[in-house]
Amino acid sequence: MIKVVFFDLDDTLVDTSRLAEMARRNAIENMVRHGLPVDFDTAYQELLELISEYGSNFSRHFDYLLRRLDLPSNPKWVAAGVIAYHNTKFAYLRTVKGVRRVLLDLQRAGYRLGIITDGDPIKQWEKILRLELDAYFDEVFISDYLGVKKPHRKIFEKALKKMGVEPGEAVMVGDRLYSDIYGAKQVGMNTVWFRYGKRADRELEYLEYADFTIENLEEVPRIVRGLSDEGEERSDKEVHAD
Amino acid sequence: MIKVVFFDLDDTLVDTSRLAEMARRNAIENMVRHGLPVDFDTAYQELLELISEYGSNFSRHFDYLLRRLDLPSNPKWVAAGVIAYHNTKFAYLRTVKGVRRVLLDLQRAGYRLGIITDGDPIKQWEKILRLELDAYFDEVFISDYLGVKKPHRKIFEKALKKMGVEPGEAVMVGDRLYSDIYGAKQVGMNTVWFRYGKRADRELEYLEYADFTIENLEEVPRIVRGLSDEGEERSDKEVHAD
Known part of the structure; x- marks a missing residue:
């Protein structure tokens, strides 16, 4: 789930x-x-x-x-x-195409949302506030503020702990195979590689850590729902097996 | 003149x-x-x-x-x-009321114009370029770039030398009695104190160095013309005295 x-x-x-x-x-x-x-x-x-x-x-x-x-x-x-x-x-300054629809859709379906990013905390918050993205997110984790950079497992662990969930209950969506996908997979999260922009053909040696690859962000809600259903089926089966 | x-x-x-x-x-x-x-x-x-x-x-x-x-x-x-x-x-970001009219008027009357300012050179140029004031001025002298701050006489001397004029051939207009007026008068320039904004009642101990005090920048062209006429009359007299 x-x-x-x-x-x-x-x-x-x-x-x-x-x-x-x-x-x-x-x-x-x-x-x-x-x-x-x-x-x-x-x-x-x-x-x-x-x-x-x-x-x-x-x-x-x-x-x-x-x-x-x-x-x-x-x-x-x-x-x-x-x-x-x-x-x-x-x-x-613009959001990637479809971002607001995706966030609203996930929020309405009851998922909690977070940001895990590298970079200067004030500059990152500037982008978030200028685009008025802050209202969609429960928590924002910025590596330079926490003292560790992606893909260090600590930033993902801190994020999971703060949100009070297990790695299997979380999905990480990002454009960098190394920092986002390899990083999140290390701690056991579900991973969605957004193949976009200048990172579309980089760090392909980490492709194996991506559970899903998408070229359009609007595919995220369907994938998340799919993972949730899978999780439910699996726990149904476990109940039957008892 | x-x-x-x-x-x-x-x-x-x-x-x-x-x-x-x-x-x-x-x-x-x-x-x-x-x-x-x-x-x-x-x-x-x-x-x-x-x-x-x-x-x-x-x-x-x-x-x-x-x-x-x-x-x-x-x-x-x-x-x-x-x-x-x-x-x-x-x-x-705005110019003080009347600035463009004053600069155009002086330029049309054949006076060359300069800026003498303190402050960070890049930030000062930002204001000048954003307001498109650069076309009015022959030279811009910024203290932090030259390594001396107003009222140090060196910044005024450098400005006079670069423009190729004697102190008596120049007028300094500024809002600060200490940096602008006392500074320019030290080297022998004509001085116009613009009594404006938060400096309107400050540093009054330097008031004696102001040849003119104005509360509206649009008085500058009249004062400059008056000083020019005076200079001409004086040189006329000198000629007659010969």
Whole structure:
């Protein structure tokens, strides 16, 4: 019997990667428009390289970009990048298609919902609150706040304990085979891999830990109901066997 | 003969203090709405105290606010504050009444324009670019970028040198008697104190350094023209005296 459904946040509930790409493109465009003496493609490729080296949450991307391009420090160009980046992030923040319908459907069917995500706690809460997703969820577990990152089993164990359920009574839905699917399966949860966005062909060596693979989030309620029915049938059989 | 007019940025060109007050009030309101277990007035007063101790550019205001209120760290409340703060700043950023008319008028009359401001260079450029003020100005001098703060004479000297004018050929307009007016007068500039906002009754011990006091920015072009005419009359007289 399933009682709780956990979701990853980035690229599962929130369309983060697509948004980040738009924001980065707009940032470079605005920097060029305000005098950055480099063509768009050169600057954009350099930014992507920088992000792959320093990570996407690095706060001095635009400063470092100028250094990498052998340009003098220039707060006007950095400000132009920052403005366009933030404007895009604010204007285009969106949930993945179907999210609200799925959450409402699960909630109406009596399942409790949680989020298990990595990342900066304040930035993650910003996305949740801006999209007004908070009302759907009973609990939000953010790794950087708890001090462990997915796929460490502790974050999944903490989540299960806080929700008061056994691993077999929980489903984890996420886009990363390693952090979400392998992580949740380690502690015995049911797992649904959402094959979506830039992670659609990554970490396939962990595919065996996915009980289900979906390409549309709207399949989640049917899968969860199926798992619940299976569980009931199994306990019916156990009763008969006695 | 006046050739250049310099303006301070915050509370002279940009209506910063009023905006900051609105943003802080909305931040606290949103934190309370998302569960901060303290009433609005208590939290708002605590925030004002914190800002007066740590300065207005401190990036961890909302985190520290929770500590001061003896509350546990909570990224959801902090995110609620950050969102409302930024939304307000983006939605309500405004120039001081009359700014664009004054700048256009001075520019048409052939004066070159500059900004001399304190503050974080990227944040100051953000305000300038968001308000599309950059096209009016030949140069922007930001103290934190140059390594000296107003009223240090070096920032005014650098500005005069870059614009290629003598101190007597320049006017400084600003809301702070100490940083703007005393600072500019030290190097021999003409000074116009814009008696506005929260600085309207502060630092009055430096009032003697103001050549003019105005309560409406739209008086600037008339004053600048008056100074130019005076200069011409004086050089006419000098010519006659030869």
